[in-house]
Each structure stands twice: as structure tokens, then as C-alpha cells.
Amino acid sequence: MRTIALYGVLGSLVLTTLVAAPADAHAPDLTHAPGGYAEALGAADAAQEAEETGIRFGPCPEPEGLPAPFECGTVSVPLDYAHPHGKHISLTVSRGRATGPSSGRQGALVYNPGGPGGSGMFFPLLAAIPQWQNLAKAYDFVGYAPRGVGRSAPLSCVSPAGFTKAPSQAPQHPSPAYKRKKIAEARAYARGCARKAGSDLRFFTSLNNARDLDVIRAALGERRLTYMGASYGTYFGALYATLFPHHVRRMVFDSVVDPDPKKIWYGSNLAQSAAFERRWRDWRRWVARHDDVYHLGRSPHRVLASYQRVSRRLARKPAGRVGPGELQAALLQVGYTDSYWARSANALAAYLRGDVKPLRALAEPDASNAVASENSNAVYTAVECNDARWPHDWHVWDRDNTRLARKAPFETWQNAFMNLPCAFWKAHPQRPLDVRAARGALPPTLLLAAERDAATPYPGALELRRRLPGSVLVTERGAGTHGIGGGPNRCVNRHLEAYLLEGAVPARDAKCAPRREPVATSGKVAQTDAE
Numbered sequence: 447m448r449t450i451a452l453y454g455v456l457g458s459l460v461l462t463t464l465v466a467a468p469a470d471a472h473a474p475d476l477t478h479a480p481g482g483y484a485e486a487l488g489a490a491d492a493a494q495e496a497e498e499t500g501i502r503f504g505p506c507p508e509p510e511g512l513p514a515p516f517e518c519g520t521v522s523v524p525l526d527y528a529h530p531h532g533k534h535i536s537l538t539v540s541r542g543r544a545t546g547p548s549s550g551r552q553g554a555l556v557y558n559p560g561g562p563g564g565s566g567m568f569f570p571l572l573a574a575i576p577q578w579q580n581l582a583k584a585y586d587f588v589g590y591a592p593r594g595v596g597r598s599a600p601l602s603c604v605s606p607a608g609f610t611k612a613p614s615q616a617p618q619h620p621s622p623a624y625k626r627k628k629i630a631e632a633r634a635y636a637r638g639c640a641r642k643a644g645s646d647l648r649f650f651t652s653l654n655n656a657r658d659l660d661v662i663r664a665a666l667g668e669r670r671l672t673y674m675g676a677s678y679g680t681y682f683g684a685l686y687a688t689l690f691p692h693h694v695r696r697m698v699f700d701s702v703v704d705p706d707p708k709k710i711w712y713g714s715n716l717a718q719s720a721a722f723e724r725r726w727r728d729w730r731r732w733v734a735r736h737d738d739v740y741h742l743g744r745s746p747h748r749v750l751a752s753y754q755r756v757s758r759r760l761a762r763k764p765a766g767r768v769g770p771g772e773l774q775a776a777l778l779q780v781g782y783t784d785s786y787w788a789r790s791a792n793a794l795a796a797y798l799r800g801d802v803k804p805l806r807a808l809a810e811p812d813a814s815n816a817v818a819s820e821n822s823n824a825v826y827t828a829v830e831c832n833d834a835r836w837p838h839d840w841h842v843w844d845r846d847n848t849r850l851a852r853k854a855p856f857e858t859w860q861n862a863f864m865n866l867p868c869a870f871w872k873a874h875p876q877r878p879l880d881v882r883a884a885r886g887a888l889p890p891t892l893l894l895a896a897e898r899d900a901a902t903p904y905p906g907a908l909e910l911r912r913r914l915p916g917s918v919l920v921t922e923r924g925a926g927t928h929g930i931g932g933g934p935n936r937c938v939n940r941h942l943e944a945y946l947l948e949g950a951v952p953a954r955d956a957k958c959a960p961r962r963e964p965v966a967t968s969g970k971v972a973q974t975d976a977e
Contacts, residue, residue: 481653484528487530492524492661496665501520503519504519512568512571523536540566540569546583553586556672558659561679564678565591565595567590572587584946593658594828596818601647602824613771614770616775616859639867640873650828650829651876655829659682670695677901684699687881687888688880701894701930702902710878721901722778722856729781734746742798760772765802771860774856774857781901793805793808833878836869838869890918891918895920895922897923
């Protein structure tokens with residue numbers, strides 16, 4: 447499933463070093479350039495051209511929701527880096543100027559929130575939030591929409607009007623007939639992607655996202671990149687660090703995707719489904735402790751029974767466009783961020799009292815968001831299917847997910863069906879790059895992770911730390927919110943600011959106490975900062 451950081455507050459290749467490397471960089475041997483020799487040449491050429499052209503910033507188009515003084519522009523990148531003078535596409539970029547004095551300016555901080563399929567165009571807006579204001583004094587906040595997303599050469603696989611089919615079902619142990627239906631839908635979806643994108647489809651990859659990031663760096667006039675990636679943004683950030691180590695100034699990896707090539711992406715999704723089951727239990731335990739507020743049950747098992755009772759009722763009689771599938775998708779958000787905990791419990795409790803409005807507000811698909819939702823899913827599918835080989839034998843999917851669903855039923859099959867188009871993908875997949883850096887090749891990098899993160903399970907942070915010598919991991923103990931930098935945990939934010947403002951990392955891995963759990967209320971949730 448997509449891994450996009452849900453902050454509670456808003457809920458390229460080595461050859462470029464020959465062209466734009468800092469004076470102390472050594473020219474790399476391109477004979478064995480990671481990601482391909484031709485692509486290395488193309489990335490260097492594209493970065494040089496972008497440095498000369500720059501970005502012509504101006505007022506942002508109204509759909510971006512970024513009023514003055516925020517600025518927007520575009521960066522031209524090759525569709526295929528092996529042919530840099532062939533077809534180009536334009537990526538949209540947003541910028542909010544540093545708010546502090548010019549003497550303290552440190553350049554651009556480029557941000558990606560994850561996905562695949564997520565847009566970072568909103569990033570300049572975070573400068574107004576207290577947790578980000580110190581960073582905003584020193585850095586221009588730069589966001590962008592990766593290739594395929596939003597107005598950046600948008601991808602589409604099906605009609606947006608037909609993409610969200612609601613109400614829908616979400617069986618945790620689907621029947622053979624239901625599986626056959628989902629196989630047919632996945633096959634048709636893969637055909638739709640190939641038909642609508644044509645020969646361009648195979649160039650929507652994580653490696654090209656990393657190369658695009660280097661072109662953006664050059665277009666901004668930055669000799670070294672300062673970057674913060676969350677969730678999936680950590681994966682192509684790690685690719686960037688492997689491809690362009692001499693172009694890295696500072697990098698923050700927040701909620702880390704496991705970069706092990708064996709996990710990309712089939713294994714990652716199995717691990718994710720297992721982790722969501724644990725986080726789902728965390729929420730049910732919390733609800734049970736507050737049975738005096740929600741009356742959903744005094745034990746996690748009884749809370750689960752309440753959820754299942756709602757799901758069965760919705761299967762018989764949907765609440766508007768909310769069926770069991772929409773209920774499951776809405777409750778999945780409690781695994782991403784505990785800012786959803788109270789609202790979700792309130793919606794279930796109200797429904798069982800006869801009031802469907804809170805549940806509809808929580809779970810009903812927003813028709814006005816249909817185009818963006820379909821676009822985001824198309825990019826997600828294209829990138830993950832293109833990045834690596836997936837099993838083409840349905841029996842492998844059936845065996846693995848049936849086995850996993852016995853112990854982790856909440857998300858397993860919904861996640862599998864979301865990814866199933868990759869079993870029928872016609873574009874030739876890439877081989878995942880072996881992310882790693884030689885000791886001393888990179889400046890220190892900062893990793894942030896919550897121990898009980900479901901979308902990017904904690905072992906992924908340990909794996910990336912092992913592969914990037916000199917990296918330091920800051921852990922939010924016992925917490926599970928996905929995307930912790932710039933959130934309510936002041937300990938995490940102190941490490942983030944020390945690194946981005948001063949380049950300072952702890953002498954060794956650091957631990958932060960967890961944020962306080964949400965306060966159980968019958969209305970809006972209240973949450974206090976952790977020290």
C-alpha cells in the first residue's frame with residue numbers, strides 16, 4: 447500500500463559529480479555506474495542543463511492552494527535518462543522563501559512526503575506551523591510533484607469516475623469467487639495503465655525519481671542537496687545517496703522503507719500487512735481502556751466484535767456510499783497516525799447508537815477528489831510494478847496471503863488486491879538497486895523512526911542504518927505514528943533541528959520517549975506534546 451507520511455499538523459547519477467561536483471569531490475569511475483552507464487551520462491547532462499536554465503518561479507496556479515508569497519515553477523527532466531535529448535516532461539515545484547535574515551540562510555530544503563503517488567507541493571505551508579518555524583527561518587521550503595503526480599505529466603489508468611466503486615466489500619478471508627473477481631479487475635487495471643500511458647509507462651520508476659531529484663537540485667542552484675523524505679520518500683532518497691553521494695549535504699529519512707532489494711516490493715507489502723495488524727491491536731486496546739467514553743467493549747476482542755458488527759450491518763445496508771470496504775479503509779488510518787484514534791472510535795460508537803453521520807464523514811469517498819485519487823493510485827502502481835519483479839503466478843499470491851491472513855487478517859487481502867496488477871504487468875521491470883555507501887562517502891545522515899510504525903516497519907530503519915555508514919537513528923519508543931519529524935514529539939524535533947540547522951547528529955543512536963496517547967473524548971481529539 448502507499449506509504450505517505452500523515453503528519454498530524456496537516457494531515458541523477460554519479461556522473462553529475464563530473465559536471466557540478468564540489469571542488470573536493472573525486473571524479474567517479476562511470477564504467478560501473480550504479481543504475482546504468484547511459485543513464486549516468488543522461489543524468490549529468492540533464493543536471494547541467496537545469497543548472498544553466500534554473501527555475502522561473504511565479505504565482506502558483508489556483509489548484510495548488512498556495513497563495514502569495516509562495517511561488518511555483520517547473521523543471522524539465524528527460525522521460526528516459528538514457529536518451530536525455532529525447533522526450534522531456536515537466537515537474538511542478540513550489541517554494542516558500544526562508545523567513546529569517548539572509549545571513550542565516552542555508553539554501554533549499556527539498557521535501558517528499560512519500561507514496562509512490564504523493565505530492566509535496568504543500569510543503570511550503572508547513573513554515574507557518576510552530577514545529578517547523580525554526581527550520582523555515584534558515585531554509586527555503588521546496589516541494590514538488592514527482593513524475594506522474596498532479597500536473598507533473600500526470601498518469602492515469604482508468605476513468606476517475608469509475609475508479610472509486612463504493613460501497614464495496616472487504617472480506618478478510620475472501621471466497622474463490624471473490625478472488626476471481628479481483629484477479630479480473632487487476633488484469634483489466636494493468637491493461638488500462640499500458641493502454642493509456644503507452645511506451646512511456648516503463649519510465650515511471652524510483653530510480654528516475656532519484657535522478658529527477660538531482661535535476662531539481664541543480665535547477666535550484668544548490669551544489670549539494672539538503673533533503674527530507676518521509677515514507678516512500680526515504681527509499682528514493684536512499685537511491686539518491688547511492689547514486690549521488692557527492693551531491694549530498696544533509697539528508698533526513700523519516701519513517702524508513704526497508705531498502706533490501708529482496709523486499710522491493712512484494713516482500714515489503716507482506717511485512718506491512720503484518721505490522722498493520724499489530725497497530726490495529728494497539729488502537730483496540732486504547733479503545734477498550736476508554737470504554738466509559740466509547741462503549742465499544744472492555745477488551746480488544748470486544749472492540750473487534752463491535753467493528754465486525756458494524757461491518758456486517760454495512761454489508762446488508764450501506765450508509766450512503768459507505769460499505770465494509772470504505773469502513774476498513776477509514777479504520778486503516780488508525781495504523782498511520784493516532785490522531786485518528788478518537789475520531790474513528792467516535793464514528794463506530796455513533797453508528798451503533800443509530801447516528802450514521804460521523805461514519806459517513808469519516809469514510810465516505812469524496813467525489814471531488816476522484817481525479818487525484820485515481821492519479822495517485824496509477825503512479826503508485828506504475829512505480830512499484832516497474833521497480834522490481836513480482837510473482838506472476840497467482841498461486842504464489844494466494845498461498846502467501848492466505849497464510850498471512852490467518853494471523854493478520856485486517857489488511858492482508860486488501861493490500862494484496864491493491865498490488866495485484868503487478869502480477870499482470872507487461873512493462874519490463876527493473877532490478878532494484880543495492881542501496882549502500884562506502885564508509886566516508888556520505889556526510890552523516892539522520893534516520894527517524896517510530897518503533898511500532900505499521901506503514902514502514904521499524905526493521906527497515908535498522909537496515910538502512912546498516913547500509914549507510916555514519917547514519918544515526920533516532921527512535922520514538924513505543925509509538926506508531928507514521929512520519930514523526932515536525933510532529934508533537936519535542937525530543938524528535940530537537941534532533942531534527944540540530945541536524946538540519948547545525949549538521950549535528952548524536953554520537954550514537956538516540957531514543958525519545960513516546961508522545962502521549964490521544965485523550966479519549968466524545969468530540970475532537972486532544973493530544974499534548976512529548977518532551
